[in-house]
Amino acid sequence: xxxxxxxxxxxxxxxxxxxxxxxxxxxxxxxxxxxxxxxxxxxxxxxxxxxxxxxxxxxxxxxxxxxxxxxxxxxxxxxxxxxxxxxxxxxxxxxxxxxxxxxxxxxxxxxxxxxxxxxxxxxxxxxxxxxxxxxxxxxxxxxxxxxxxxxxxxxxxxxxxxxxxxxxxxxxxxxxxxxxxxxxxxxxxxxxxxxxxxxxxxxxxxxxxxxxxxxxxxxxxxxxxxxxxxxxxxxxxxxxxxxxxx
Ligand SMILES: C[S@@+](CC[C@H](N)C(=O)[O-])C[C@H]1O[C@@H](n2cnc3c(N)ncnc32)[C@H](O)[C@@H]1O
Numbered sequence: 067x068x069x070x071x072x073x074x075x076x077x078x079x080x081x082x083x084x085x086x087x088x089x090x091x092x093x094x095x096x097x098x099x100x101x102x103x104x105x106x107x108x109x110x111x112x113x114x115x116x117x118x119x120x121x122x123x124x125x126x127x128x129x130x131x132x133x134x135x136x137x138x139x140x141x142x143x144x145x146x147x148x149x150x151x152x153x154x155x156x157x158x159x160x161x162x163x164x165x166x167x168x169x170x171x172x173x174x175x176x177x178x179x180x181x182x183x184x185x186x187x188x189x190x191x192x193x194x195x196x197x198x199x200x201x202x203x204x205x206x207x208x209x210x211x212x213x214x215x216x217x218x219x220x221x222x223x224x225x226x227x228x229x230x231x232x233x234x235x236x237x238x239x240x241x242x243x244x245x246x247x248x249x250x251x252x253x254x255x256x257x258x259x260x261x262x263x264x265x266x267x268x269x270x271x272x273x274x275x276x277x278x279x280x281x282x283x284x285x286x287x288x289x290x291x292x293x294x295x296x297x298x299x300x301x302x303x304x305x306x307x308x309x310x311x312x
Contacts (some may be wrong), residue, residue: 091170144172149284162191210288234265248292
């Protein structure tokens with residue numbers, strides 16, 4: 067018997083469920099989530115624009131097809147994703163998060179802010195990335211990924227040569243890849259992996275480039291936790307290098 071992709075892949079995330087959802091959250095999961103779920107093809111690639119089609123009977127004059135596609139891996143409670151979607155209504159944003167309570171939290175933000183440019187993959191981001199066409203994502207975010215600090219768990223860290231290569235395939239030339247962490251060893255790990263990867267370059271010129279979160283980078287819940295506990299996060303901006311033309 068198989069249970070899908072998790073059978074043949076190492077699981078990278080911690081838990082899928084936390085406390086029981088409140089009735090309002092459960093209602094959003096039952097009634098709103100099905101309209102926003104990404105539908106992955108059984109085989110081959112999907113067309114990102116198809117995922118953001120708005121049902122004709124609910125379409126409004128303000129609904130414009132996305133000019134750009136962004137991707138957030140592990141959005142947690144969805145504060146950053148919702149703030150980006152609100153600030154950038156002409157960008158279509160994919161969010162991936164297997165933790166049900168996080169998905170319910172993002173759904174509440176989507177409903178409260180009336181967002182129409184968000185689609186959710188409530189599972190492993192690697193499956194969505196594998197189904198995206200080459201050079202289809204204009205910006206990606208990996209904010210406060212699970213650090214898996216023990217060296218025997220290092221293979222569970224999202225930043226790895228394999229995942230960076232998958233991500234580089236779907237990023238457009240010069241696309242920005244933002245990574246934040248409050249974990250000293252993850253910071254070293256992520257920097258070393260990204261600096262040696264042939265498809266990414268780090269644009270930082272001075273310490274404030276990575277010590278200070280830029281104004282167009284909304285905060286997250288984990289970031290606040292880290293700050294409350296006295297840890298100073300780092301905010302990296304990498305670029306996907308230009309592809310060589312044939
Ligand atoms: C430490 S939390 C940070 C959440 C959020 N980005 C924040 O800053 O508040 C890391 C999140 O990444 C999610 N995650 C881990 N591996 C993932 C994967 N392979 N695909 C999608 N999400 C993943 C976890 O479920 C968890 O919610």
